[in-house]
Amino acid sequence: MVTALIVMGGLGCVSALLLGIASKVFYVKENPIILEVEEALPGANCGGCGFAGCHAAAVAIATGKAPPNICVGGGPDISENVANIMGMKVVAKEPELASTECCGGARAVEKFNYDGIQDCRAANMLFGGTKLCEHGCLGFGTCVNSCPFGAIEMGPDRLPVFDPNLCRGCGACVRVCPKGIISLISSTTKILHFNQYSECLAPCQQKCPAQIDIPTYIDQIREGKYKEAILTIKERNPLPLTCGRVCPHPCEDVCRRGVEDEPVGINYLKRFVADWEMNQGQHLEVSIAAPSGYKVAVIGGGPAGLSCAYFLRRLGHKVTIYEQMPQLGGMLRYGIPEYRLPKRILDWEIEGIVGLGIEVRTGVKFGEDFDLEFLRAAGFDAVFMGIGAWDSRRMGIDGEDLEGVWDGTDFLSKFHLGETPVIGKKVVIVGGGNTAIDAARSALRIGASHVTLMYRRSREEMPANDMEITAAEEEGIELMFLAAPVRIHPKNGKVAKIEYIKMRLTDPDPSGRRRPEPIPNSETLMDADTIIAAIGQFPKIDFIRENKNIAALKITKWSTIDGAEETLQTDIPYVFTGGDCFTGPALAVDAIGAGRYAARSIHYYMLEGEIPLIEERQTSLIKETLFDHVEGLEHVPRVHPPELKVDTRIRNFDEVEHTLSPSDAQREADRCLRCGLICYNRDIIEAMERELAESTTQ
Amino acid sequence: MEYLLLVISAVLVNNILLAQYLGNCPFLGVSKQMSTALGMGTAVIFTMTLASIITWGVHKWILMPLEIEYLQTLSFILVIASLVQFVEIFMKKSMDTLYQALGIFLPLITTNCAVLGVALLCIKNEYSFLKMVVFSFASGLGFALALVVFAGLRERYVISNIPKPLQGTAIGLITAGFMSLAFFGFMGLT
Numbered sequence: 001m002v003t004a005l006i007v008m009g010g011l012g013c014v015s016a017l018l019l020g021i022a023s024k025v026f027y028v029k030e031n032p033i034i035l036e037v038e039e040a041l042p043g044a045n046c047g048g049c050g051f052a053g054c055h056a057a058a059v060a061i062a063t064g065k066a067p068p069n070i071c072v073g074g075g076p077d078i079s080e081n082v083a084n085i086m087g088m089k090v091v092a093k094e095p096e097l098a099s100t101e102c103c104g105g106a107r108a109v110e111k112f113n114y115d116g117i118q119d120c121r122a123a124n125m126l127f128g129g130t131k132l133c134e135h136g137c138l139g140f141g142t143c144v145n146s147c148p149f150g151a152i153e154m155g156p157d158r159l160p161v162f163d164p165n166l167c168r169g170c171g172a173c174v175r176v177c178p179k180g181i182i183s184l185i186s187s188t189t190k191i192l193h194f195n196q197y198s199e200c201l202a203p204c205q206q207k208c209p210a211q212i213d214i215p216t217y218i219d220q221i222r223e224g225k226y227k228e229a230i231l232t233i234k235e236r237n238p239l240p241l242t243c244g245r246v247c248p249h250p251c252e253d254v255c256r257r258g259v260e261d262e263p264v265g266i267n268y269l270k271r272f273v274a275d276w277e278m279n280q281g282q283h284l285e286v287s288i289a290a291p292s293g294y295k296v297a298v299i300g301g302g303p304a305g306l307s308c309a310y311f312l313r314r315l316g317h318k319v320t321i322y323e324q325m326p327q328l329g330g331m332l333r334y335g336i337p338e339y340r341l342p343k344r345i346l347d348w349e350i351e352g353i354v355g356l357g358i359e360v361r362t363g364v365k366f367g368e369d370f371d372l373e374f375l376r377a378a379g380f381d382a383v384f385m386g387i388g389a390w391d392s393r394r395m396g397i398d399g400e401d402l403e404g405v406w407d408g409t410d411f412l413s414k415f416h417l418g419e420t421p422v423i424g425k426k427v428v429i430v431g432g433g434n435t436a437i438d439a440a441r442s443a444l445r446i447g448a449s450h451v452t453l454m455y456r457r458s459r460e461e462m463p464a465n466d467m468e469i470t471a472a473e474e475e476g477i478e479l480m481f482l483a484a485p486v487r488i489h490p491k492n493g494k495v496a497k498i499e500y501i502k503m504r505l506t507d508p509d510p511s512g513r514r515r516p517e518p519i520p521n522s523e524t525l526m527d528a529d530t531i532i533a534a535i536g537q538f539p540k541i542d543f544i545r546e547n548k549n550i551a552a553l554k555i556t557k558w559s560t561i562d563g564a565e566e567t568l569q570t571d572i573p574y575v576f577t578g579g580d581c582f583t584g585p586a587l588a589v590d591a592i593g594a595g596r597y598a599a600r601s602i603h604y605y606m607l608e609g610e611i612p613l614i615e616e617r618q619t620s621l622i623k624e625t626l627f628d629h630v631e632g633l634e635h636v637p638r639v640h641p642p643e644l645k646v647d648t649r650i651r652n653f654d655e656v657e658h659t660l661s662p663s664d665a666q667r668e669a670d671r672c673l674r675c676g677l678i679c680y681n682r683d684i685i686e687a688m689e690r691e692l693a694e695s696t697t698q
Numbered sequence: 699m700e701y702l703l704l705v706i707s708a709v710l711v712n713n714i715l716l717a718q719y720l721g722n723c724p725f726l727g728v729s730k731q732m733s734t735a736l737g738m739g740t741a742v743i744f745t746m747t748l749a750s751i752i753t754w755g756v757h758k759w760i761l762m763p764l765e766i767e768y769l770q771t772l773s774f775i776l777v778i779a780s781l782v783q784f785v786e787i788f789m790k791k792s793m794d795t796l797y798q799a800l801g802i803f804l805p806l807i808t809t810n811c812a813v814l815g816v817a818l819l820c821i822k823n824e825y826s827f828l829k830m831v832v833f834s835f836a837s838g839l840g841f842a843l844a845l846v847v848f849a850g851l852r853e854r855y856v857i858s859n860i861p862k863p864l865q866g867t868a869i870g871l872i873t874a875g876f877m878s879l880a881f882f883g884f885m886g887l888t
Contacts, residue, residue: 011776015780019784019787
């Protein structure tokens, strides 16, 4: 007994002594920073960072093998603490979230080739996962199981849905996906992305000049996720309130529901969510990349300039907008009448954009108050010129300079400069575009008793939006087709009569166009005391011709600024252009798309010096996506937003069209066919349903 | 020939993991990845051999002369634990590369029953010094083999379709059972 006690005690003492000596002799000085870092880490040992536990991660951080923000489990405050220990500065990092661009492709059909397998990787190993579509989610949800934060779930279409609030960007799903369709994408990547032919794109998304992801935001509206829908739109278009009101929605023209039924009211839906955001009273927060240190000057605060400034700001650059008019908005403010776009709404929208930290100088004119040299001296790395098309084309007829003859843009901008133009009772508008219609409807609202719109071709050729033409007719504006003015007759120095000649359309020429030609001896006189000419606009570019230091800026024969189609770069390398001053008068949404395109070019120009071309850039519609019939479709009438009655609206400038109710929006969103996500061949769908039923009963 | 039989017996027939069911906790714990299984296997071979040598000495020169063999288990635990700690400290200072490779596994083995089991078996079977070294080394080898094979299987079935109730450790234990049955096939060799 005693021996046993002595032996065990002795053994213990010897062991303790040996260990004690060993720890003294073989003492390794551990970096105290490692301990501190380890303290700061959450200690969950989740391994999400790629190291075996928090201690290993702490060692890696302390030895500089890993950045302080490597911990994916802890969130920004942990990273901040760790960075403080490491003596590093904390700058806000743009979150990178998992997402997939895949929208199905041929996946749904092929899913059932993989009978009995429930893991994407197994399916991929056994069958190679051959896909018709180059993306192609296999749909077994292996990524769902791999996510340590529970941020992924399989959506109703068997495509993964990522919850941005839970996703920490650890990349576990990216590693596990055998098809490589999941990637960590930051807002920067999304902003810099443009449609490519290789992508699975719904026709509306191809057609939209701003390339808004229409099917996604309609889907989000259907699910009642208005906030997400707004953010989806704002990744492409910073002006949804405006576009929701004034956009002629080219997207709806190609809507596949329109083939068998009426097209989906895409723009109504956009307006619906945009109005929802405004009625919340607060601008939704959008992500902004870390400051890049670059400065960009944007000349012109219209849709192109605003869009370019907005996206450059979101890419982390400092932006200053220079605007010649007293307020931002360009043609949206000075060209579009109040009854289509109330200015308090435009103000609110612009306030949201400027609120991202964009500097604004109004009332300064490029070429007079400042020039490129001034901007270079002020330290700007690049310049975007989006000066719009503000000069009106002249009719080139006698009497054009008489009192009582207006040009369309002048006439419309008067309303927003605090004065109402004085006009007579009998007003004649010349032209067939949107400016002409806007002028006609505005003239009616300030007291004209008879408004005639004179256009030299027929109604089919009118460039104005169909809806606007109809609204003008409803309000009692007389449309006079196939007539062109030839002379204006004065009385006491003022306009008294307009002489016009009747026209006819020639037979189609080889290019298929029917040109108007005058019918000889058909001149007719008509009483008129005010004439508004709205026959076309072009950029005001006199300053370029006069100013020597920007003589390098080339002007095309259409008086627009010349630039490279693929980059929007002008002949002065640091000057970029886009919008009406580049293309000639076009839609607001065209300018918005161009603004983002220029922002991309400027971003690459400043960061890399070179602007990479977009591979397979989608510029025309993909033929295969324009299927000409849809099977098994029930007719569901398109919703119509409430609008003011004609007799109440023509007396004032109140907004004519109103927003949808939530239930109507839901119903309209339900009409979307989700092109790209659903197979339209009923046989295939039925076969799939059968197989699905079989596989669930087994 | 005698030694060859001893090795075969220790590695295959009386595999420490699959025939004697010792050391099951690292068997299930660190067998999810091939790389960690290899590291763990090597660490076990090393520790097992070293621990057997020391405990054999303790037994021969301390316990036997004093006729207190009944303290075997108690004293071996103490000795093995101190030994592993000592080795870890030593390695950290002097053999950094080896420490990086095996270091993180050493604390896992401090009180591993397989190591203790092999030390006790050597005494029970009254092996000579050389036989003891060969046996303990071969037992470690058997442990590593089973672990590596098991890890290979586990890497596969992560991607296979396993019914919900059986996922994770459950299917691990079932697999271990089948492996054990397979190793029983070596019984006839002796």
